[in-house]
Amino acid sequence: MSKQIRIAVLSLMMIALAGPVLSQAGDPVVPSNPSGYLLLDKGLQYRITKAINSMYNFDFATAERDFTVIMYQYPDHPLPDFLMALGYWWRIEVDVTNTRYDNIFIQYLDRANEKAERIFDEDPKNKEAAFFLAAGYGFQGRLYSERKSWTKAAWAGKNALKYMELSRGEEEFNPELLLGDALFNYFSVWIPENYPLLKPVMALFPKGNKALGLQQLETVASNAFYTRVEAQYFLFRLYASEEKRPYDALRISEYLHxxxxxxxxxxxxxxxxxxxxxxxxxxxxxxxxxxxxxxxxxxxxxxxxxxxxxxxxxxxxxxxxxxxxxxxxxxxxxxxxxxxxxxxxxxxxxxxxxxxxxxxxxxxxxxxxxxxxxxxxxxxxxxxxxxxxxxxxxxxxx
The missing domain is CATH 1.25.40.10 (Tetratricopeptide repeat domain)
Structure with missing residues (x-):
């Protein structure tokens, strides 16, 4: 197996295992919150939406002021640190060769993971804690794969997948968790199609369904509360390159711009x-x-x-x-x-x-x-x- 193929696979798998991420909420109906999870708090959802809209629009000062208020109100919850990390991820995304934000990005993710792990240790059935751990380790895997730190990337990806499985079962989270499923379904088929030498490697993973993965991405892009923009981001990239649907790519990128x-x-x-x-x-x-x-x-x-x-x-x-x-x-x-x-x-x-x-x-x-x-x-x-x-x-x- 060539180094280039190994890099392609690990990069794609880390992206596929990125799991749930927070993003601009759009206009879906706000769900109820019978579980008491902070992520499903109606008032906080609207406040997060405003702050994350600022973040996606590269108004990081405004976004981080709101994130800091949330951090003050909920010092033991992983949400504020994860939001801070997400802002630095988008600074990195503009030019992934620039490493200036790597350390602070990882530091915020580590803090979010530590807080989520404490909650999870106290209550192993806490789906919200598992949700954040899947997201945190998934984003670490994405960065480490970009930096060709393959051992760290593989470790983070394995943890992301583990916690993504553990976070299932809370109906309100299903649209958000669907993003991880969608990416895995798509890329677990795409990889062996484009790199036949990797079929034995991919046999170690669950069987995917590329058409279903694309359909799931479209569902998340239309219906999710937190992961909507991230799904749209992946969709326009796939439409433009793999799916040969340039006008659909244009439609989404025009909306996002x-x-x-x-x-x-x-x-x-x-x-x-x-x-x-x-x-x-x-x-x-x-x-x-x-x-x-x-x-x-x-x-x-x-x-x-x-x-x-x-x-x-x-x-x-x-x-x-x-x-x-x-x-x-x-x-x-x-x-x-x-x-x-x-x-x-x-x-x-x-x-x-x-x-x-x-x-x-x-x-x-x-x-x-x-x-x-x-x-x-x-x-x-x-x-x-x-x-x-x-x-x-x-x-x-x-």
């Missing part, structure tokens, strides 16, 4: 899905907004988002025949790619190829060759960009 207009991840995803369905003018409009926010230093808007936005603008100008403007924004894409250390990304490599073609057309063969050589430097030999660069050099005698 409209609901949380200052969230850079949702913003660039909206621009990307507009680009994918050929709505070029709209994609360019959103991309210019992204670049403007980067220039103004708006929090969360950084080089990774800039790489996306500059590329869509460059592609638009290239297609309409404005080579000068295309060159300008391909160069921006390359610059942002280097700043974010994304030299192996498709946008970075394609931009170099386009710059090489532009310079070839302008009779600047020496400069063109430099661009193609950089493609060969950063792209693996089997990568389509590497082959295109080799073929172009040979054909044009660069």
């Amino acid at each position: 409209g609901k949380f207009p200052n969230n850079p991840y949702f913003h660039r995803s909206y621009a990307r899905h507009l680009y994918a369905v050929g709505q070029w003018t709209e994609s360019v409009e959103q991309s210019f907004q992204i670049l403007d926010r980067i220039e103004k230093g708006q929090f969360g808007y950084e080089s990774n988002s800039g790489r996306y936005a500059a590329f869509y603008i460059a592609e638009y100008y290239y297609r309409v025949g404005d080579r000068a403007m295309a060159k300008q924004y391909y160069l921006k894409t390359v610059a942002y790619g280097e700043e974010s250390e994304s030299q192996e990304s498709g946008y970075y490599l394609h931009s170099l190829i386009q710059l090489g073609k532009i310079e070839t057309a302008a009779k600047n063969k020496a400069q063109a060759r430099k661009y193609f050589d950089r493609v060969k430097k950063y792209a693996k030999r089997k990568h389509p960009a590497h082959k295109e660069a080799r073929d172009f050099i040979k054909k044009n005698k660069l």
Whole structure:
């Protein structure tokens, strides 16, 4: 089994085991609270919704003030620490290569887990404590898999799955727990389909159902109280890549950007899905907004988002025949790619190829060759960009 395949599997399994997470509540009917669990307290649900809306909109100061009040009121409950951790997760999500928030994220999760474990030790039937432990260990697994800390990731994922099973049986939690089931059902089938060598490994896990997993995600995205936005996040990613449903991906990303207009991840995803369905003018409009926010230093808007936005603008100008403007924004894409250390990304490599073609057309063969050589430097030999660069050099005698 190659290292790349092992990484893909562990990453996906940690995502699949992420279990329940808190997110923007939307408009579902508030359930009753016969169990006395804090998560099902009606008044607190509305307060959490307001704070989490602020968090998803990258207004972390407002969100954390509300989270701190909850922490003061419920010092022994895992909810406030988990909410704090969730805010740092979204800071990480914008650019997962940035490790500056890792320690504080893990610290808040550890505190939430410790509080949940104390509750669970006193009452092993407490579904709410198990709910938080599944979520806490699941998020730890997601981060550790991103950091290629495979032993820690596997340990966290195993704990997440254990507590997800233990948290079942409380009817009010079912929509929230369904997210973990949905992701597991989908990816436990997707992995062996895409990596046949892993079929023996996946045989150790329960049998999944990809169609059911997608259906469950759609149910959570429409009906859950706490996990709604997280389900929508996974849905638009699957619609765009695996399910080949770009217009459904666009529909969800448009909603999320409209609901949380200052969230850079949702913003660039909206621009990307507009680009994918050929709505070029709209994609360019959103991309210019992204670049403007980067220039103004708006929090969360950084080089990774800039790489996306500059590329869509460059592609638009290239297609309409404005080579000068295309060159300008391909160069921006390359610059942002280097700043974010994304030299192996498709946008970075394609931009170099386009710059090489532009310079070839302008009779600047020496400069063109430099661009193609950089493609060969950063792209693996089997990568389509590497082959295109080799073929172009040979054909044009660069």
